[in-house]
Amino acid sequence: MTEYIIITALIAIAAIGAVTYFGHTAREQVGAMAQELSGNDGTTQMSNAGKQAKNAADEGDAEKNLANYHSGPNSGT
Numbered sequence: 610m611t612e613y614i615i616i617t618a619l620i621a622i623a624a625i626g627a628v629t630y631f632g633h634t635a636r637e638q639v640g641a642m643a644q645e646l647s648g649n650d651g652t653t654q655m656s657n658a659g660k661q662a663k664n665a666a667d668e669g670d671a672e673k674n675l676a677n678y679h680s681g682p683n684s685g686t
């Protein structure tokens with residue numbers, strides 16, 4: 610019985626880590642799925658997920674060095 614609790618805890622930790630790592634994109638996609646499952650239109654959430662994915666890709670493509678490491682849209686500066 611204990612091994613099932615450990616496996617469940619590991620899956621929960623992995624899920625939390627994945628949602629945290631992928632941030633806005635994952636939240637928007639989960640929101641779109643929730644809208645669709647409830648019978649509503651999830652187009653807005655899917656559009657937002659695409660925008661967030663593009664923002665993440667742009668941030669990943671930006672050149673980083675010691676002079677500008679903390680600059681950017683998510684840096685708070």
